């Protein structure tokens with residue numbers, strides 16, 4: 001079968017032919033119809049260290065397809081399923097192949113209302129966006145409670161987060177480095193305001209700044225998250241899920257002890273099944289599928305190799321679907 005594999009540490013991925021995998025105990029075999037390109041996939045395809053822990057390995061942290069064989073009662077042949085993370089493309093074979101195995105313990109049935117291509121468009125990015133929205137709502141925030149800041153706005157997670165939040169009734173400020181070219185795109189997704197990411201990118205001028213955000217969904221880290229925390233209102237929450245600017249976080253404790261701000265995280269890889277199901281329920285009920293289609297581009301398997309450097313350079317808008325049937 002065709003597959004994109006990471007051949008060895010620090011070597012770029014290649015498109016090649018490999019044997020189809022066999023399902024182990026508690027696993028299903030999936031005929032893969034779609035995958036997607038996430039920031040992590042781009043990094044792995046270029047041979048950068050950090051994510052892959054065993055070689056050679058099929059790349060692709062998202063798998064969407066149809067169950068063709070199962071060793072568990074939880075699924076039957078013909079079920080449309082999706083796996084986001086759970087080690088796919090990191091320590092177990094991922095979705096850039098015509099067949100993949102997946103552990104039933106992390107596998108979700110694709111909701112009826114969502115096509116397989118749309119499930120891949122959602123992928124890890126959309127799933128992570130849903131986790132962030134759930135974290136904000138579990139904190140008690142409601143629409144009308146104040147402005148929500150979404151950083152890395154034109155990226156995959158940011159795009160889905162804006163749409164989900166706007167559909168839930170929140171007023172969303174999108175922070176982007178591509179304000180001129182993506183303003184209409186971001187307001188089309190539901191952002192009520194678009195700001196330049198440079199406003200947040202420099203070292204914080206003060207540990208406490210004007211209180212602007214009821215909540216923050218941050219994929220950028222570093223000074224951006226530090227500034228966002230310094231601007232979060234009393235009792236607000238910031239959800240950190242990414243590190244596009246850096247993994248550092250140069251903050252003081254003042255937002256926490258003087259404004260009772262909460263900093264939490266979203267992790268798509270190890271999310272337990274009930275949380276995965278909650279996130280996919282939210283996506284199936286709330287995400288505007290027309291907006292999802294507008295934020296998505298479809299490529300074939302071989303095109304992944306050219307898309308990888310573009311996603312790392314922040315040049316990809318929204319989501320990229322990989323169509324394995326092409």
Ligand SMILES: NC(=O)c1ccc[n+]([C@@H]2O[C@H](COP(=O)([O-])OP(=O)(O)OC[C@H]3O[C@@H](n4cnc5c(N)ncnc54)[C@H](OP(=O)(O)O)[C@@H]3O)[C@@H](O)[C@H]2O)c1
Nearest residue numbers: 039152153154155156157176177242243244245267268314
């Ligand atoms: N925790 C998890 O489970 C999880 C899941 C998915 C992704 N992630 C992480 O989240 C981040 C975003 O993932 P993604 O899939 O959405 O990637 P993506 O589609 O490439 O989006 C990232 C966005 O971040 C912004 N950005 C890029 N470089 C930046 C910089 N130097 N300073 C400030 N902003 C910058 C850009 O948005 P603008 O052009 O709008 O500025 C870019 O589109 C990555 O770090 C990824 O590894 C984590």
